Amino acid sequence: MKGKLLVINELKQKIQDYVSELAEVKSDLGNLTIEEPKNRKFGDLSTNAAMVLAPVLKKNPIEIAEKLKEEVFSGWNQIKDVDIVKPGFINFNLKDEFIKEALKEIVSGKEKFGFNRSGRGVSVQLEYVSSNPTGNLHIGHGRWGALGDSLANIYDANGYKVFREYYVNDYGTQAEKFSDCARCIYLRHFGRDTDYPEDGYPKEVVSLAVERLVNKYNDRFIIEKDGEKDVGKEPFKKEIIKIMVSYISETLTSMGVEYDQWFYESWLYENSNFQKVIADLKNKDMIYRKDGALWFRTSRYVDDKDRVVVRKDGNPTYFASDILYLINKIERGYDILLYILGADHHGYVDRLRAIGKALGLAEDRMVIIIGQLVKILKSGQALKMSRRKGKLYTLRDLIGEVGKDATRYFFSMNSFDTPMDFDVSLAKQKSNQNPVYYVQYAHARIESIIKKIRETSPDNLDIDKYNIDKVDTSEIEFKSENERQLAKIMIFYPDVVYNSCKNNAPHLITQYLYRLATEFHYFYNNFRVLNDNGDGATVDVDRLILIMLTRRVIRNALKLLNVEAPEKM
């Protein structure tokens, strides 16, 4: 591990060693923290070690802190000074040399700076969005999409082997119904008037799909049946669903969300022996017959009641597909199965866990994230997200209005379990209040400085021969507290990448970016990299290195969120 973690782990170990030596106490010190204090005046880092040890050693925290200071901290060459405060905090500052040394990792890490290998050898499959191919994506889907894609990037950065998947419900009655609606509109287009299915999908969406079908295939799906025009049901359904999938895929791609695989529910029935699975589960007494239907004993595990697998009419339920799908996922050999579900599906979690348990899947191999819903406001008024209610504000509309970067960044700003309110009219009229521009602007400013240096060609530096991948950061001089701070924030980046993975929290990246950008903007307003005082321009090389490293960290972090780092704005 790198960056701050290096310091922390080393220090934790030292404290641990010290404790086990001092007393025969076996304490795991699980709540020992070493972190940046909220208030900068308390130093670079702070630990509660003494307070955690107090009850174990039965001593006054201050007393313990004094001893720790003397016997652990003072002999450590990476620390500049140590301070003990009130209840028993130990605050300390890092030596500049240590920070400069740590900066070398940015130089050598290049576009992989921040990455770690903590997930080495572990594969994780992420399933996200998986909206039915029967309508537009709504804003909530955008949130799960952004969350899923960013998380996938973050897992990748932590060394996991990542697989991204979208589950397409092309099999059940909903797909059937959608196809029936489309059939009606398709036939009307070619002159046969049939009744639109009752309680069918909104015509706008269906018409859109049919329009695409006609453009692509014209009347190719028309057949004669009982002397009338009709369509071949299965081929037609297959194609219309395919069109909806590509429509959904387009929207997601436009916000940078992509998949390794679009997995079709129907494959489960084509490729696996459903009857055999049922028989197996029956043998294991996980399935029983009641009222003419087959039930799964989910209540034996975590669910509050049993669920139907096969209906009275012999058709499998959606839950049956879930069983097959999970079996399929397990067979494919992923170590971790990560689901991102919308809060409107949270009732599903227990069912899913129940199957997992029944199939003998260890609990920690199934990670289920419930993304809370997004409430859409327009001029302060709530809009309905229901797909059945016709007019609604779709994800496509949002991306069209605020753009990919702002959409991605916006959805990455909040913790997934916070319900969000999103006022569309606000975002529209003042899109520059979106913090993404603040971060991007920092990057653009750095680019601008470098461009200016190139144009000015100062006599102490040839920018084109200058190689940031080879600089020696130990030569840097911090000429202000701000510059030191900027460097310090950067060396903590790997820690952020690590934590955002452990907590499934892309918003930590966003927060970090904001902080880094703030420090840079302050720097920009107060110090100059390029100086031109009449007789020849000169470059402050220390600062040039610093901003080039800053640029690298911003780029790396933005990349995890799949947001552009623009050269100019």
Added chain:
RNA sequence: GCGCCAGUAGCUCAGCUGGAUAGAGCAACGGACUUCUAAUCCGUGGGUCGGGGGUUCGAAUCCCUCCUGGCGUACCA
């Protein structure tokens, strides 16, 4: 009814594996462009952390309870 999630500044949200005077952005107000892009920076005001109990050296954070809001409770997907 039961279950899940939430209630922190006027608004949108961080902080929640307990820690030091509760943080940002937006909005409001006052300053800073002859100098690498002012989409920036500096400063000011703004809070009973939904209410009430409890646990302890210490609670926005843990426990109990109540209130409010969202969502879910199908042989739909």
